[in-house]
Amino acid sequence: MHKPADRSADDSVGMATYDPIPSKHPAFIFYEKEPYNGGPLPWLARGAYVTPHELFYVRCHGDVPALDAASHRLYVRGLVARPLVLSLETLRRDFPAHTVAATLQCAGSRRDELIRVEEIPGESPWTGNAISHGVWTGARLSDVLTQAGVDPDAARFVEFIGQDRTEKKDHPPFGGSVPLSKALAAETLLAYELDGKPLPLIHGFPVRAIVPGYIGARSVKWLREINVLDRPSDNLFQAEEYRLHPPTATRADHDSALAPALAECAVNSYICRIGRGHPGGKDPMVVEGYAFVGGHEIDRVEISDDGGVNWTGAELLPPPTDGPQAADEEGGRWSWRFWRAELPAAENVPVQIVVRAWDTAGNVQPERAEGLWNFKGYANNAWHRLVSAKAD
Ligand SMILES: Nc1nc2c(c(=O)[nH]1)N[C@H]1C(S)=C(S)[C@@H](COP(=O)(O)O)O[C@H]1N2
Ligand SMILES: [Mo]
Secondary structure (H helix, E strand, O other): OOOOOOOOOOOOOOOOOOOOOOOOOOOOOEEOOOOOOEEEHHHHOOOOOOHHHOOOOEEEEEOOOOOOOOOOOOOEEEEEOOEEEEEEEHHHHHHEEEEEEEEEEEEOOHHHHHHHHHOOOOOOOOOOOOEEEEEEEEEEHHHHHHHHOOOEEEEEEEEEEEOEOOOOOOOOOOOEEHHHHHOOOOOOEEEEEEEEOOOOHHHOOOEOOOOOOOOOOOOOOOEEEEEOOOOOOHHHHHHHHHHOOOOOOOOOOHHHHHEEEEEEEEOOEEEEEEEEOOOOOOEEEEEEEEEEEEOOOEEEEEEEEOOOOOEEEEEEEOOOOHHHHHHOOOOOOOOOOEEEEEOOOOOOOOOOOEEEEEEEEOOOOOOOHHHHHHOOOOOOOOOOOEOOOOOO
């Protein structure tokens, strides 16, 4: 059992409680257990459209605080006319509940391919598995901010601060900020449910921010403070981490002020599995994966079986109309797309299968990971290449 919350209400910050974090699926890959970091094998990520909780990737920068839902408080402060102190009960009772299906993708997803370009010490080698899809229910952040009365002249950004102790020097809590316009958008939630169930502990219980389309880092878990600011957050994870440095910058020599803070996810796609059929035989090869973009929609997915010379369209599958996804109020705008393609049986196997997606703004994934390399290993959206299985 979890130890009783030892930092439930105000300022007490207690010890890490890892034991027992609900166990994940046997095919969940841990990069680290403290902090808790892992994701599903990619073929399992493509298994169910709404990711089962036991397969939902977990990205933690510190401990997993065991918060008590009854005594937890959320503070809304900064450039507001009426600062608020909200309990979970008031959040549920005083604000209409909204449900938004949103895919979360960590900026470090697909880092392993960047590591193959050049080493990235100290960062986990996530494959395309730092991504999962959930259906989130909570209060609209805009409803809460309206009640607090945002200063119309000075307010520009909204900061989220969690209640964890991160691994960084002096153990600051994890935090970040989003522009006021995104904070006021209908899709941005203070979520207390995932797929109709209470938020699991490791995913931010009892309440987290959900910022659909943005890198996962902006969806702050174990949310404790919401601050309306005239500038971006100076929390370490906004001011220093989760910024996109040029390939020339290094850990020892970089200027974070010159590197843009990551926000919306660029167009991306990934091959999760290749059905072998009979390699070298007559049956087509079945290739399946996901595509995701924040802020636009996936327009099309293309697939190549000759390393990216010739391309054919993959079939974009519609999101399910039943199950938790059916409650989405946003028409699937913040949801990943599953795709599937059949390729003629290759005469000579193995072949290099490549996927790339286009979004509705006409953006396409870049060809090579080489030009995307950065010393933090963020935001890899190069064409994804996989070599098909060898013939028996
Ligand atoms: N308080 C807090 N919030 C956090 C984090 C964290 O370490 N602490 N990690 C962030 C990062 S980097 C990501 S990618 C997502 C991961 O959400 P998940 O663990 O629910 O998948 O949570 C974000 N919110
Ligand atoms: Mo992340």
